[in-house]
Structures are given as structure tokens and as C-alpha cells.
Amino acid sequence: MKSDGLAIELRGLRKVYTRGKKTTVALDGLDLEVRRGEVFGLLGQNGAGKTTTVEICEGLTQQTAGEARILGRCWRTGMDQEIRARIGVCLQETRFFEKQTVRETLQLFAACQGRGCSVDDALALVSLQEKADARQSQLSGGQRQRLAVALAMLGEPELLFLDEPTTGLDPQSRRQLWDVLRAYQRRGSTVLLTTHYMEEAQVLCDRIGIVDHGKLIALGSPQELIRSLGADTVVEFSVGDVNALDEGAMRQLPGVQSCEIRGGKVTLTVALVHTTVPPLLAWLAQRGAELLELATRHATLEDVFVARTGRHLREEESA
Amino acid sequence: MNMPAVFAVAKLSFREFFRQPEAVFWTYGFPLLMTIVLGFTFRPAAPPLIRVAVVASADAAALCAVLAKNPRLAVAVLDAATADQSLARGRIQALVRGPSGDLTVRADPMRPDAELARLQIERALRGGDWQGPHQEAEDRPGARYIDFLVPGLVGLNLLGAGMWGIGFNLTEYRSKKLLRRLFVTPLRRSEFLLGFLLSRLTLLIPESVVILAFGMLCWDVPFRGSMVAASAILIVAALSFVGLGILVASRARTVEGVAGLMNLCQLPMWLLGGSFFSTEHLDGALGAVAAAMPLTQCNNALRDLMLEPKGLADVAYPLCFLSGFAALSFTLALRLFRWT
Numbered sequence: 172m173k174s175d176g177l178a179i180e181l182r183g184l185r186k187v188y189t190r191g192k193k194t195t196v197a198l199d200g201l202d203l204e205v206r207r208g209e210v211f212g213l214l215g216q217n218g219a220g221k222t223t224t225v226e227i228c229e230g231l232t233q234q235t236a237g238e239a240r241i242l243g244r245c246w247r248t249g250m251d252q253e254i255r256a257r258i259g260v261c262l263q264e265t266r267f268f269e270k271q272t273v274r275e276t277l278q279l280f281a282a283c284q285g286r287g288c289s290v291d292d293a294l295a296l297v298s299l300q301e302k303a304d305a306r307q308s309q310l311s312g313g314q315r316q317r318l319a320v321a322l323a324m325l326g327e328p329e330l331l332f333l334d335e336p337t338t339g340l341d342p343q344s345r346r347q348l349w350d351v352l353r354a355y356q357r358r359g360s361t362v363l364l365t366t367h368y369m370e371e372a373q374v375l376c377d378r379i380g381i382v383d384h385g386k387l388i389a390l391g392s393p394q395e396l397i398r399s400l401g402a403d404t405v406v407e408f409s410v411g412d413v414n415a416l417d418e419g420a421m422r423q424l425p426g427v428q429s430c431e432i433r434g435g436k437v438t439l440t441v442a443l444v445h446t447t448v449p450p451l452l453a454w455l456a457q458r459g460a461e462l463l464e465l466a467t468r469h470a471t472l473e474d475v476f477v478a479r480t481g482r483h484l485r486e487e488e489s490a
Numbered sequence: 491m492n493m494p495a496v497f498a499v500a501k502l503s504f505r506e507f508f509r510q511p512e513a514v515f516w517t518y519g520f521p522l523l524m525t526i527v528l529g530f531t532f533r534p535a536a537p538p539l540i541r542v543a544v545v546a547s548a549d550a551a552a553l554c555a556v557l558a559k560n561p562r563l564a565v566a567v568l569d570a571a572t573a574d575q576s577l578a579r580g581r582i583q584a585l586v587r588g589p590s591g592d593l594t595v596r597a598d599p600m601r602p603d604a605e606l607a608r609l610q611i612e613r614a615l616r617g618g619d620w621q622g623p624h625q626e627a628e629d630r631p632g633a634r635y636i637d638f639l640v641p642g643l644v645g646l647n648l649l650g651a652g653m654w655g656i657g658f659n660l661t662e663y664r665s666k667k668l669l670r671r672l673f674v675t676p677l678r679r680s681e682f683l684l685g686f687l688l689s690r691l692t693l694l695i696p697e698s699v700v701i702l703a704f705g706m707l708c709w710d711v712p713f714r715g716s717m718v719a720a721s722a723i724l725i726v727a728a729l730s731f732v733g734l735g736i737l738v739a740s741r742a743r744t745v746e747g748v749a750g751l752m753n754l755c756q757l758p759m760w761l762l763g764g765s766f767f768s769t770e771h772l773d774g775a776l777g778a779v780a781a782a783m784p785l786t787q788c789n790n791a792l793r794d795l796m797l798e799p800k801g802l803a804d805v806a807y808p809l810c811f812l813s814g815f816a817a818l819s820f821t822l823a824l825r826l827f828r829w830t
């Protein structure tokens with residue numbers, strides 16, 4: 172069967188929220204395939220539809236139209252129990268029973284899951300051993316988040332959904348979670364995660380999908396996406412008087428793919444530094460602009476993200 | 491059925507309960523306090539005084555003296571307006587208007603104590619020494635009002651603690667989005683609700699036993715029938731009320747909403763469930779409604795078992811009724827229940 176290699180298969184997914192006369196289109200015909208064994212990252216601005224997508228996959232939200240196949244099965248076709256036994260979930264916002272300790276909460280969910288790793292292993296996974304006997308109400312935000320992640324992994328699921336798992340985590344905890352997820356993937360499991368940290372997506376994800384206004388607008392490995400910019404170097408500089416500059420003219424300089432002026436700083440994505448920088452300096456000198464700062468770096472996912480969801484998109488819309 | 495999960499949910503609910511001191515008080519302390527207060531109010535003692543007013547007139551003082559010969563009456567002279575107002579507010583049970591040759595007794599015949607007042611006034615007017623037939627006070631244990639009251643309070647308490655305890659928590663968990671995360675685990679609704687039911691049941695039964703024991707020790711309330719049958723009744727009644735609580739809370743989104751629904755269910759049972767006065771004699775539509783209430787069945791069965799030497803066979807009907815009610819409400823709740 173064709174979809175055998177797919178952990179998640181979404182076809183023409185639509186979700187419309189209606190309250191009274193007001194309707195919000197959260198998903199507008201989203202197609203997505205997540206292969207078994209990969210770590211897939213969903214990126215997108217606030218309100219893009221990431222959580223809606225993930226919650227439809229988790230069976231929490233019902234789509235208005237379209238099809239969602241999770242591990243080859245659809246929700247609400249009598250298979251719910253089976254799917255739930257095979258997935259692990261970390262919601263964007265998880266609230267727990269306030270009066271229960273961390274250990275008690277884990278024990279409850281372990282009993283519900285019915286299989287998987289021990290409570291102590293789950294505690295170790297997110298380094299919460301010290302807080303095992305603290306009540307929910309005594310945990311810090313990051314500690315709660317780590318508990319939510321531990322709960323998702325408790326049943327050793329084939330497919331893990333993590334909605335912004337590292338939001339609120341300190342750098343160490345974040346890196347620790349990345350290691351845990353990689354180890355997890357090595358065992359053949361699949362991960363679908365959302366994040367606002369581009370670095371995280373870049374180092375952790377095998378493939379990335381960018382969602383915007385309820386649609387998938389870019390898909391590929393981090394490298395593919397960066398290459399798709401047509402330029403993998405970024406030149407950033409600032410001058411005394413930004414208003415003296417003109418975007419259109421800068422785009423005409425050799426090798427420049429895109430240009431953005433924001434907060435007194437100019438960002439150019441270019442194919443090759445040595446073909447662009449000399450003419451740029453000449454051009455600036457000719458205008459009498461005083462160069463305050465100049466730096467070059469490799470393009471990152473963030474540049475892709477800004478290019479895809481930021482100015483370009485709006486320019487296309489208005490065009 | 492994943493029994494470890496059911497027990498895990500039961501434990502969860504237990505801990506959530508016992509780690510909230512105020513919940514423990516309102517569930518255990520308050521009903522017991524209410525029992526004690528009501529019990530002392532209605533314990534065997536000198537009968538309460540009947541308050542009567544004489545409307546001020548020329549011979550009011552003389553009339554007053556005649557009435558005062560009856561020790562059950564507390565008599566006062568009031569002007570016409572005040573007397574009327576006092577009667578309307580229930581501060582007095584009857585008023586007597588002269589002249590002495592042609593007396594009028596005014597009282598609301600719908601109030602039971604008004605008839606009593608009329609009777610005592612007539613007795614006083616016939617002359618202080620007139621006793622009528624011999625009077626015998628009913629003070630045998632098992633026939634007093636307190637004996638009637640204690641089983642009723644047990645029932646009332648099962649109703650309140652059973653419904654509130656579960657309905658309130660379920661709705662709170664739902665409105666705070668606590669149930670969403672449980673929903674995405676393989677836990678079934680039936681397992682989740684059964685866990686809650688178990689924990690509530692283990693809280694309710696000891697509570698009833700405490701009230702019963704208190705009545706028996708402090709006021710000599712008898713227990714003449716089968717304890718096994720009474721335990722069975724307590725269990726199915728608790729199941730009925732908890733089931734009703736789950737049903738009412740199966741979809742409510744806010745705590746305020748569920749509180750309204752709870753009151754809607756409970757108020758008719760407070761009035762017609764036979765906790766404070768017997769509703770067994772009611773007939774017609776009201777009687778049918780009363781008989782269809784789980785509280786009525788629970789109260790009547792408990793009274794049968796405590797005040798009469800009755801056994802399991804005698805309470806077969808209420809036992810079946812309550813079991814059926816519990817099964818029905820639980821089944822319906824299972825169908826209607828929403829996690830989010």
C-alpha cells in the first residue's frame with residue numbers, strides 16, 4: 172500500500188470555527204505527509220494553524236472537511252482506542268490536577284496508557300527527579316512543560332505530537348530534549364513538532380513544513396529550504412541615514428536575491444559575497460552613505476521563514 | 491476494562507478531595523453539624539410554646555388571664571395592626587379578637603401549628619381544669635420525630651454529597667481543560683467515570699454510617715431491621731445520586747451552569763423526598779412525582795429497616811428501583827459525557 176511509509180497523511184484539511192456570525196478559517200486546504208521515522212517540524216506565525224493541525228491529528232478537534240490518516244487510520248471510525256494507544260501527546264497548553272504530585276500524575280497517566288516505560292525513567296528523561304514529590308502548584312513553568320513532555324513519552328508511542336515542547340525551557344533543558352528526541356527517533360519512532368525556535372527546527376528536524384494562513388507554503392529539509400532562497404549568504408549592514416537607501420536599486424546589484432530594510436538595518440541575501448560586496452560598497456560611497464557596520468553570515472532557516480511568511484508573501488498578495 | 495486505570499482515577503479523585511480541607515469540611519463536617527443541630531432541635535423535650543396574641547380591647551386583659559391558664563400558650567396583648575402583622579409574619583400562630591361573648595380566633599388553617607393553636611385556645615376557654623380525654627405523650631424510641639428525621643437526613647446527605655461532590659468536580663475539570671489531556675490517552679469514558687464513582691462511593695458510605703451511629707448513640711434512634719439490607723440500600727442510593735450527578739455534569743461547561751442544574755434536581759427532592767415530613771400519603775400527580783424520586787425510595791426504605799423489624803425482602807422494591815435508577819443514569823451519562 173502506498174501510504175504504508177506514512178505516519179500522518181493529511182489531504183485538503185479545512186477547519187472553520189464558527190461562533191455566531193463570526194467565522195474563522197483556521198485551516199484552508201492543508202496537505203501534508205509525515206513519513207515514518209522522521210522528525211517533522213511545523214513552523215508558522217502565531218495563528219497560522221499549527222495547533223489546529225496537530226489537534227486534528229490527535230483526534231481532539233474534528234476537521235470541517237478533508238481527510239486525516241494517522242498511522243493509516245482515521246479518527247471516529249471505531250479505531251480511536253487503537254490510535255490513542257500508539258500516540259503520545261504534548262499539548263501547547265497542558266493543565267494538570269493541581270493537588271497531585273509529579274510522580275502521582277505520571278502514575279495516573281501510566282495506568283491510562285497501560286504500557287511503556289517506568290515512571291522513574293520518565294522522570295529521568297526530563298531531569299525532574301528532584302521534583303518528583305512536589306505538587307503541580309509548586310512547579311515552575313518550565314518544570315510543568317517538562318512534565319508534559321515526560322507524559323507524552325510515557326507510553327513509548329510510535330508517533331509523538333509535541334506542540335511547542337520547548338517553549339519556556341532553559342537552554343540546557345532544551346538541548347537535553349533534543350537529545351532525547353533523537354534517541355527516540357533512532358528507535359524508529361516518528362515525531363511531529365511545532366516550534367518558534369528556528370535553530371531548533373534546523374538542528375532537530377529532518378523535514379520542515381511552513382504553515383501560513385492555514386496552508387502549507389513550503390516543505391523540505393532545512394537545507395533544501397535554505398537553498399530554495401537561491402542564495403545562501405546574508406549580508407547585513409547599517410548606514411548613517413537609512414532613508415537615503417532604496418530597496419529597488421539594491422536589488423539590482425549583482426547577485427542580490429532579496430533585500431529587506433528593518434530597524435535601520437539592511438539585510439541582503441546574496442549568492443556569492445565577493446560578487447556583491449565590492450559593487451555594494453561602491454554604490455554606497457557614490458550615494459555618500461556612511462557605513463557603520465557590515466557583516467556576512469550563512470543564511471539560516473530564519474531567513475527562509477522571514478522570506479516566506481513576511482514581506483514577500485504580502486507583496487505577492489497586494490500585487 | 492483497564493482496571494488499573496480505573497483505580498488510578500479513583501485514587502486521583504480521592505487525593506484531590508482529601509487535599510482540600512474545605513471540601514472535606516463541607517462533605518463530612520457540615521452534614522454532621524446539620525444533623526446535630528436538627529437533632530437537638532427535635533429531641534424529646536418540653537413541647538414548644540404556642541404564641542398567641544389578644545387584640546387590644548376593654549376586656550383584653552381578662553381574656554389574657556383566661557388563656558394564660560393553659561401552660562402551652564404564651565399570650566400577649568397587641569393592638570390590631572401589630573397583631574395582624576405578627577400573624578402575617580408568622581411570629582404568632584393565632585390571634586384572638588373580643589368581645590369576650592363572641593370570640594374570633596384567626597389563623598391560617600394551612601399551617602399545621604395553627605390548628606394546634608386553635609385547639610389549645612379552645613382548651614383554655616373551656617376552663618383551666620378541663621383536660622378532655624387523657625393525654626399520652628408519644629416518647630417511645632422509634633416513634634418520635636427524631637427517629638423519623640435521622641434516616642431522612644442520611645438520605646438527604648447522600649443526595650447532596652453524592653451529586654455535588656462529583657458534578658462539581660467533573661465540571662470544574664472540564665472547564666479548566668484538565669480533561670483534554672486525559673482524553674488523548676486510551677482511557678475510556680467508562681473507566682474514567684467508574685473510577686470517579688468508586689472514589690465517591692467509598693467516601694459516601696462511611697459518612698452515612700457516621701450520621702446513623704450518631705443518632706443511635708445520642709438519641710437512642712433504634713435499628714430494628716436488617717443491617718445488611720440497609721447497607722444494600724445505602725449503596726444503591728449512593729450510586730443513584732452519584733449517577734445523577736454525573737448525568738447532570740456530563741455536558742455542563744461552567745461551574746455556575748452545573749450548580750443551577752443541580753439545584754433544579756435537588757430542590758424538588760428536598761420538598762417531596764420525605765426527609766422532613768412523610769410524603770407517603772400524597773396521592774395524585776404529586777404523589778406520583780414523590781414516588782418517582784430516588785430520595786423518597788431511599789428514605790422510606792431506610793425508615794422501614796430502622797423503625798420496623800424488616801428485612802431484605804421487604805425493601806425489594808426500593809432496592810430494584812434504586813438499582814434501576816443508578817443503571818439508567820450511569821448509562822445516559824456515559825452516552826452524553828463530553829471531555830471538552
Ligand SMILES: Nc1ncnc2c1ncn2[C@@H]1O[C@H](COP(=O)(O)OP(=O)(O)OP(=O)(O)O)[C@@H](O)[C@H]1O
Nearest residue numbers: 188195196197215216217218219220221222223224
Ligand atoms: N476554539 C477556537 N475558536 C475560534 N477560533 C479559533 C479557535 N482555536 C483557534 N482558533 C483560530 O484559528 C487560527 C489558528 O489557530 P492555531 O491555534 O492553530 O494557531 P497556531 O499556529 O498554533 O498559533 P500559535 O503559534 O500562536 O500557537 C487562529 O486564527 C485562531 O484565532
Ligand SMILES: [Mg+2]
Nearest residue numbers: 221222223263
Ligand atoms: Mg499553537
